[in-house]
Amino acid sequence: MNATDSKERSESDLVAARRAKLKRWTEELGIDPWGSRVDDLTPLADARSMFLESAADAMDAEEPPNEDPRPRATVAGRVIQHRAMGKLTFMVLRDDSGDLQVSCSKADLETASFKLASKVDYGDIVVASGPVGRTKRGEICVWADQFEVHCKSLAPPPEKFHGLTDAEQRYRRRYVDMYTNPETMETFRRRSQIVSEIRRFMERHGYVEVETPMMQPVAGGAAARPFGTHHNALDIDLFLRIAPELYLKRLLVGGMRKVFEVNRNFRNEGVSRQHNPEFTMMEAYQAFGDCETVIELAESLIRELAGGVLPYGDLEIDYTQAFDRISYGDLFERTHGCNMSDESAVRTVAAKKHVEDAATRNHWLLVEALFDEAEDRIDPTRPTWVTDFPAAISPLTRPRSDAPDIAWRAELFIAGMEIGNFYTELNDPDIQRARFTEQLDGINDEEAAFRSLDSDFLDALCVGMPPAGGFGIGIDRIVMLLTNHTSIRDVILFPLLRPEGGEQ
C-alpha cells in the first residue's frame, strides 16, 4: 500500500502533464478529446496496401497533375511513435492489422489540427484522413489533411523501443503488452484461429457443440481439487467443474451421438509454467466409437493444426508422421526393469526410489508414482501415444476384456507435456459404481470434503449409455505448442496472479 502511494506520487508529474494538455485542447482548441463514431475506417494494413507507386510518382513529377491521383483513406490507431519536426510531423499508428506512418504537413492541415498533431502523446488514439503516398525517404504513409484525437491516453506509456518486457507487468497490464508488443497480439489472434479451426474440424466430423454446467453439485470426471462456491437462494454448495465428462456422457445417454465442448475447467492446484487454475479443454464423445476412434480423430486434428515441423523452445517437433506409440507397461518396464503387474518387484523399486509408503500403498498407485520417471523417456520431439493404462488408475475407462487390469485408455505426450486423454468409455453401471466406491474408500478427511458419489450419473448409466470413445485435450497446451510459447501464461490473456499490494 506504501508502494501504491509512492507510485501515484511519482507518476503524478507525467499524468499531470497529460491532464494539462487535455485541458488545453478542450479549452483553447475546443476539441472533444474523447472522440466519436467514425465510419469507413480503413485498417492500417489495408491502407498501406492501397499505395499506388504510379500515383506517388506522378505527384513527385516536375509538373504534378491538377487532380491528386493517390487513393484516399481514413485511418485510426494508437500513436506508437511521434516525431515533430517544426512544420512537419511524423507519427506511426498501430491497430490490430499493423503499423502505418501518418505524415502531417502544416501546409495541408488547419492550424488547430496541425497543432494537435504536433503535440499528441505516445498512446493517444487518433484518426487521420488523406491520400496514401510516400515521403522523400520512401516511407508509405497517409499524408493527413484531416487530423483528430479520438482518445487521450492519460497513463504514462512504457518505453517506446523495448515496450513492456517485465513478465509480471505484461500479465498484469495485458492491454499495454498487447499494443506495445505485436508478438503478443499475434499470439492471441493465433489462439483465436486455432480454437476456431478446432470447432470447424469437429463440426466437419459431425460433432455437435454443447455447453454443460460449470457449477456442479458433485465435481467429477477427474482427480483434482475443485474450487467451492455457494448458491444463496437455494442454499447449496457447488463446485466449479474440474471436467465436463460426466455431463457429456449424460448427453450420450440422452441420445446425442457425437458431442464436444470447448470451455474452462477449474482446478484448485498449484500454478506453474504449464498450469493455470482455470484452463481451456476440449472434450468430445462419440457413441459407438472407442479409444482408437478418438485417437485417430485427434491425431488428424493436431496434424492438421500444426501442418508440419514446428519449433518449440529448443526442440523441433515433427507432426507430419504417424505419432509414436508405446504401451504404459512397456514404458514402465523399460524404465524400471520390472513388469508393472509384478507387485513385489514394484514395491522393491518404489522402496529403492524412496516413494512414500512403498510397503503399504496400493500397488497401482505406486506404479503411477513411478511412472513420472518413465514419462521423461519419451522423445519430446515426437508426439507419442502411451496406451494401455492400468485400469486401477482409470476409473471411468472400460477395462480390456482380455486383460482386466488394463484399460482402453491412452494419453498423448508432446514436448514432455500431457496433452490429452483418450478412452473407451466405461458404460457398465455396476462396474462404474464399484470403481467410484473403491475410489472413495480410504480417502482422507480433506478429500472427503469435495469428493462424493455422483449417483445421478450412475442412474444415467442405468438408463443405458451406448458404447463410446471419448477424449479431452488441453487447448492452452496445444496453443503453446503451435505458437512456440513454453509458458502457459503467454497464451492465456489474463493468467491468475496474486493481487498486487501484499497485505490482503
Added chain:
RNA sequence: GAUCGCGUAGCUCAGUCGGUAGAGCAACCGCCUUUUAAGCGGUAGGUCCUGGGUUCGAGCCCCAGCGUGAUCACCA
C-alpha cells in the same frame, strides 16, 4: 509447498571495495518541412519493494516479509 534468482526515475537498465543516485527513452521548455527505437539544444524527475539489524555511514552486508521468474512437487 520447497530451492535458487530478481525488485533502483513512468519505461528499459547501469551502479566498482559499504562513502550518501546514474544513462537512454518518455515528460517539460526552445529551435526545426523529410523523420522512421533515437531531428538538435536545454530543464526537471528517486520511499533504491517493505520492515528491522550491523556500521561513523547501507542501493550494496545480515534477518524477516511481500511480489515475481525459473526449477521441483501436485496436476492437465
